[in-house]
Amino acid sequence: QKEVEQNSGPLSVPEGAIASLNCTYSDRVSQSFFWYRQYSGKSPELIMSIYSNGDKEDGRFTAQLNKASQYVSLLIRDSQPSDSATYLCAVNRWSTPLVFGKGTRLSVIA
């Protein structure tokens, strides 16, 4: 069974620090990788997608993918209290359903 694993947290970081969120997956042929942010009581919001090994940067967010290690991470630079949320990692092959991890709860302390 395809699985996506995340540390449930909470991960607490001080304001202005770098938050590092990690995710491992079991399906070796996974091709698409996504990070969603979910505020309490709200729906998931897509913040990053990555398809190739290496880094992808978008503003304060950097996604890192290592297919050989079956590992994907999300770095949030200059963390703000407004970044406090649950971050969901999702993985799939082309045109197959997304498989989600349980999410990591991030708390940014002012």
Next chain:
Amino acid sequence: DAGVTQSPTHLIKTRGQQVTLRCSPKSGHDTVSWYQQALGQGPQFIFQYYEEEERQRGNFPDRFSGHQFPNYSSELNVNALLLGDSALYLCASSLERGGDEQFFGPGTRLTVL
């Protein structure tokens, strides 16, 4: 650019009843996927609709059924509700030929008493 919309926002039902949830995809999108998210868990895939047909289905019983209309909107129906069906139901839209990015609607919070 209209995003994904869902109705109703909240719903309270009793065991054994039936419920219908509705979703309109993001403008230009043609594929709708439904997910169930229990408290403290990641979303679990229920099924996906494309060209008015169920294309893929997750590990959910036949009590869960759906439909897609010619305008790409979709419905999720759940029969014989159980207490365990209480969850946030999420609709996600995507473009068949646009890659795998899926965008979620605000969700419907279903409570079964």
